[in-house]
Amino acid sequence: MPRPYDSSIRIERARRTRASIVETARDLLLHGGYSAMTVATLAAAAGVSPQTVYNSVGNKAAVVKVVYDQMMAGDDAAVTMSDRPEFQAIFEAGDRPAFANAYAGWVRLLAERAGPLLGALLAHGTDATLLEFTATIEQERYVGTARAITGMRDRIGLPEHHADENGLPWLIDAVWTLNSPDCYDRLVRRRGWSPTEYETWLAGQLIALLD
Missing domain, CATH: 1.10.10.60 (Homeodomain-like)
Structure with a gap:
């Protein structure tokens, strides 16, 4: 048999x-x-x-995206970033300043993981494949930012000056701008800041927005 x-x-x-x-x-x-x-x-x-x-x-485009995804995640497990324990831990914060500090640490972690790759890629930003790649990861980052800020709103609440119907979209846009890889690249790689200095700066900007 x-x-x-x-x-x-x-x-x-x-x-x-x-x-x-x-x-x-x-x-x-x-x-x-x-x-x-x-x-x-x-x-x-x-x-x-x-x-x-x-x-x-x-x-080639698929290879670049997989490399980026795995560097961002730190492994090849099929778990979305927003479902990972490190992201979920952000929402253990009891107030908005604590959330801002935790979120800044999360952004720093991702930037340290993927920053070197993005620096190598962005130097060729006129390539059509890279432009598509950039558009994809920008949209993914926006979705992740929206989940973080919406989650904070549901658990902690928004500050009064963001309480109207335009407040949440405006806040998401502002945080999405602050957590951009370009900010990290400018401050850490180009200006020589340490990752800790970048995290402190980002937390301060977020606290000013959220509190």
Whole structure:
């Protein structure tokens, strides 16, 4: 009688191949820049065929997005950022200043994780693929900001000067602007601030908005 087919070995092999491709892509992007990483150079560096890259991850745009997502998350688990314990812990704050400090720490964490990659990518901002990538992550960041501020409103409440119908959208827009990767890049990479100084500055700006 034939033995039943065990797909777990094939699945694990595919997972390892994908992980190796993504790790190699991250190294190429960080050290060689966006233009240096093509599907062909990635495949050669990872020791696989270009078709394997396409089958495991996708085209160059897909590879960049996966690298970014994993650097932001700190792992490859299929858990959205807003469902992660670090994000949920922000809402343990008992008042708006405490929320501002906790949120600033969260933004700093994400910026430290993905900042080096974004710095390497943004230098090639006229590339059509990168423009699409930037638009995607900006929208994702806006959704995340909206969840954070809406969650704060539901648990703690908004300050009186943001209590009208325009207050919440205005506040989300303002926080979305403050937590932008460009702010982190300008202050930390270009001006030489430490991540701690950036976090302190961001918390102060948020407290001024929220309290």
